[in-house]
Amino acid sequence: MFVLVVGGGKVGYYLTKELIESGHEVALMEKDRGRAEQIRDEIGSVVIAQDGCEGKYLREAGANRADIVTAVTGDDEDNLVICQMAKHHFDVPRTIARVNNPKNEALFRHLGVDEIISPTRMILGSIEQDIPVHELLHLAALGVGELEIIEAHLQPGSPAIGKVALDLSVPKGCSLFGVIRAGVPTPLRMDTILAEGDKVIAIGRPDCEAQLRDQLIGEYTEA
Amino acid sequence: MKAVIVGCGRVGAGLADELDRAGWQVLIIDRVSSAFDRLPSSFGGTALRGDGTDEDTLRRAGAAGADLFLALTEGDNRNIMAAQLGIEALGAKWTMAKCNDPVRAEAYAHLGIATVCRTNLMTTAILDHLGQATPAHSGIYAPTSHHAHTATVAASALGAGATASGAAGVGSAGGTTPTEA
Numbered sequence: 088m089f090v091l092v093v094g095g096g097k098v099g100y101y102l103t104k105e106l107i108e109s110g111h112e113v114a115l116m117e118k119d120r121g122r123a124e125q126i127r128d129e130i131g132s133v134v135i136a137q138d139g140c141e142g143k144y145l146r147e148a149g150a151n152r153a154d155i156v157t158a159v160t161g162d163d164e165d166n167l168v169i170c171q172m173a174k175h176h177f178d179v180p181r182t183i184a185r186v187n188n189p190k191n192e193a194l195f196r197h198l199g200v201d202e203i204i205s206p207t208r209m210i211l212g213s214i215e216q217d218i219p220v221h222e223l224l225h226l227a228a229l230g231v232g233e234l235e236i237i238e239a240h241l242q243p244g245s246p247a248i249g250k251v252a253l254d255l256s257v258p259k260g261c262s263l264f265g266v267i268r269a270g271v272p273t274p275l276r277m278d279t280i281l282a283e284g285d286k287v288i289a290i291g292r293p294d295c296e297a298q299l300r301d302q303l304i305g306e307y308t309e310a
Numbered sequence: 311m312k313a314v315i316v317g318c319g320r321v322g323a324g325l326a327d328e329l330d331r332a333g334w335q336v337l338i339i340d341r342v343s344s345a346f347d348r349l350p351s352s353f354g355g356t357a358l359r360g361d362g363t364d365e366d367t368l369r370r371a372g373a374a375g376a377d378l379f380l381a382l383t384e385g386d387n388r389n390i391m392a393a394q395l396g397i398e399a400l401g402a403k404w405t406m407a408k409c410n411d412p413v414r415a416e417a418y419a420h421l422g423i424a425t426v427c428r429t430n431l432m433t434t435a436i437l438d439h440l441g442q443a444t445p446a447h448s449g450i451y452a453p454t455s456h457h458a459h460t461a462t463v464a465a466s467a468l469g470a471g472a473t474a475s476g477a478a479g480v481g482s483a484g485g486t487t488p489t490e491a
Contacts, residue, residue, distance in 0.1 A: 163363070168386070168391070194395060194398065198394060198398070228440055
């Protein structure tokens, strides 16, 4: 498979190295001559010191016989144009673009880029998993990430409201150990009945979280 | 009539002034506020510092639904992207992108974006002045198709009020904007 990589930054550099190691034919276009020389010293003659946005140089680099063109420069507008030129001018079957502004994803897709990779979106996705939009709050990690202290704020609709706390089927590896009601922390007793507004404190392994959420928060809803 | 101009170089500023004086409602955007020094003090339109390839910026600036959307920065790709945003997301009726690479200029005309290529404009003008035979292309590329709606995402997914319309016709542009880096 012949892959044309445009953009010799960190992503383009490691991508090219990996592709060569996997036995693919690769060409890497980098318009900054200094940077291109630097990479060429390391990974060899596959590096072309030309602007991959320019039609003439794309052709010289073999865009018309490429199986994949992947645009990984730091500029969204360049990545868009590289992929559109590849697709519509050189009939490249598959184009992959890196997108920095996640808002551009829809536009790129609409304009025919086959695959869109958004590092910003990916990191955002990871962070949002940890933000308590669904009322489960990570208070602290114990040890080396094996256990965590979690707070669940019981909102209307929580299946735990009105139940005896110790009757809840909490997952194995997890333990409820207290409730904060109206700002007052109290340990759970045999007869503690959970109420709306309670903050239930639990300790558990991270993998118990989903089950704990089901028990205390209920259905996933957009905050 | 509403005109949006992305890029306040000599050409952008000159056109903004001409259109303003002709009674258009003009919005001109540039990433550098000092670029607006090129506008005459009589300019009655809106000058806004911002990124003309950022949909949010354009929308907040009131660029949606323009009759004319001109992308005239010093970057071919920025112009191409802005023009496509103009057509696809902001419902511009008529758009043109400056594109100094003749290959890209022609390729995007095939995709439905009117382009103007200074390289060809000047080559033709100089050869013409010298009495030499001029190349087949003068430098203004009218779109040869409707702007391609190649993907499955509906235009509405790109934002409210998106009405896709192919660019039609050509304007004229030329002169001396800074070359692309």
